Amino acid sequence: MNAPQTLNLRINGESVPASALLHDTLLTVLRDRLQLTAAKRGCNQGVCGACTVSVDAQPMRACLSLAHNCEGAEVLTLEGLNNDPRMQALQHSFARAGAFQCGFCTAGMLVSARALIEQNPAPDDAAVRSALSGNLCRCTGYVKIIAAVQSAAAALREEVAAS
Amino acid sequence: MSALQGFFRPKTVAEAVALLAQDPDAKPMAGGAPLVAMLNARVIEPAALVSLAGIAEIQGISVLPDGRVRIGAFTRHRDTAASPLLAGTCGAVKHAASQIANATVRNMGTIGGSIAFADPGLDYPPALVAAGAEVEIAGADGRRSVAVRDFFVDWYTTALEPGEMVTAVLLPAPEAGAHGVYVKHARVAGDYATASAAACLAKDGSVRVAVGGCGPTPLSSDEANAILSADRSDASVAKAGALLEALADPLDDVRGSADYRRILIPRLLRRAVRSVEGQA
Numbered sequence: 001m002n003a004p005q006t007l008n009l010r011i012n013g014e015s016v017p018a019s020a021l022l023h024d025t026l027l028t029v030l031r032d033r034l035q036l037t038a039a040k041r042g043c044n045q046g047v048c049g050a051c052t053v054s055v056d057a058q059p060m061r062a063c064l065s066l067a068h069n070c071e072g073a074e075v076l077t078l079e080g081l082n083n084d085p086r087m088q089a090l091q092h093s094f095a096r097a098g099a100f101q102c103g104f105c106t107a108g109m110l111v112s113a114r115a116l117i118e119q120n121p122a123p124d125d126a127a128v129r130s131a132l133s134g135n136l137c138r139c140t141g142y143v144k145i146i147a148a149v150q151s152a153a154a155a156l157r158e159e160v161a162a163s
Numbered sequence: 164m165s166a167l168q169g170f171f172r173p174k175t176v177a178e179a180v181a182l183l184a185q186d187p188d189a190k191p192m193a194g195g196a197p198l199v200a201m202l203n204a205r206v207i208e209p210a211a212l213v214s215l216a217g218i219a220e221i222q223g224i225s226v227l228p229d230g231r232v233r234i235g236a237f238t239r240h241r242d243t244a245a246s247p248l249l250a251g252t253c254g255a256v257k258h259a260a261s262q263i264a265n266a267t268v269r270n271m272g273t274i275g276g277s278i279a280f281a282d283p284g285l286d287y288p289p290a291l292v293a294a295g296a297e298v299e300i301a302g303a304d305g306r307r308s309v310a311v312r313d314f315f316v317d318w319y320t321t322a323l324e325p326g327e328m329v330t331a332v333l334l335p336a337p338e339a340g341a342h343g344v345y346v347k348h349a350r351v352a353g354d355y356a357t358a359s360a361a362a363c364l365a366k367d368g369s370v371r372v373a374v375g376g377c378g379p380t381p382l383s384s385d386e387a388n389a390i391l392s393a394d395r396s397d398a399s400v401a402k403a404g405a406l407l408e409a410l411a412d413p414l415d416d417v418r419g420s421a422d423y424r425r426i427l428i429p430r431l432l433r434r435a436v437r438s439v440e441g442q443a
Contacts, residue, residue: 024165060270112267
């Protein structure tokens with residue numbers, strides 16, 4: 001019988017008990033049990049990237065990760081990155097560049113973009129396109145999103161140079 | 164309501180195959196894409212899942228004492244795409260890994276899960292055929308290995324018997340001066356291949372090629388390889404392309420018509436051969 005079982009997940013640096021059915025995805029647990037709704041349920045098929053979260057420091061699809069398989073992993077969602085300097089720079093530059101319209105893809109874009117500039121502080125446009133190629137946006141045409149990631153990366157480089 | 168009644172996280176291959184032997188409706192799970200996507204869409208309803216994520220023995224890439232390269236089944240595409248051990252003709256496999264889907268999916272997907280899925284539009288199969296790979300399989304009765312050409316049997320069908328799982332992919336020892344490439348044609352970045360071609364060029368000039376996305380299993384031909392090993396002129400590449408095209412049995416689907424895929428075969432083959440020559 002597939003009754004809910006209590007899992008001990010590590011989410012945003014804290015141990016979080018969560019109730020999950022065997023087939024529940026990490027996305028279902030985040031959104032429907034823990035009310036962490038930054039990650040969005042778009043296609044639920046791993047195609048659109050709206051559900052992107054960081055698992056063990058790599059962007060992954062929350063909709064393709066079974067919650068029971070995530071015990072022991074460090075999960076980071078946008079909610080846990082409020083005080084992260086890279087995320088703050090990205091959020092600021094997305095707002096300034098107008099890098100969204102409906103905003104549905106934005107949380108996933110931000111998680112993917114943060115992983116990119118963590119690994120590569122000075123990406124060229126091709127690297128930004130490649131890093132975001134798993135995040136679909138149906139509104140913007142991507143140009144402003146790429147500009148926003150570049151301006152956040154530049155601002156972070158300036159901060160490092162000034163410190 | 165899902166039929167899923169068990170979720171297991173074994174630590175060894177022996178534990179995993181014992182769990183698979185116990186329940187014929189249990190399925191092994193590697194990176195989860197596309198298995199969880201099919202679960203979400205209720206296309207499959209396994210009774211139990213055996214997660215292979217905790218099995219250290221099937222993770223990572225290593226060189227065996229005889230020089231062959233072993234890619235553990237649970238090695239993620241990201242790591243295969245970045246491995247310095249995949250030199251020589253193994254480069255075709257590394258090159259294919261770098262072109263799978265997108266960066267996020269490459270963080271999740273594994274080589275064992277990919278080839279066990281055996282979708283004709285996958286990137287690894289033609290690269291593995293051109294590179295002359297073997298697939299190591301574990302079951303309740305022990306281990307066996309099969310040539311990758313015999314591993315892919317039909318649409319979404321492999322040589323895996325019920326209760327078996329892929330444990331590794333084995334590649335011939337890389338030699339200096341050898342090269343391998345994978346050329347993919349897709350509608351948009353991140354899609355499955357409409358058609359693809361892999362080419363490996365050994366130090367002695369021998370060539371091995373394979374075509375993906377144009378039939379239930381990768382296309383390959385000893386005769387085409389012999390022609391290209393003797394001569395790589397445009398006329399020879401065209402002759403080899405025609406031989407592979409004659410073996411094709413492509414689908415008409417959303418990624419392209421069967422006729423379009425047939426047209427792509429000699430063109431992708433030429434591109435792959437010229438590209439691997441360019442590395443030499």
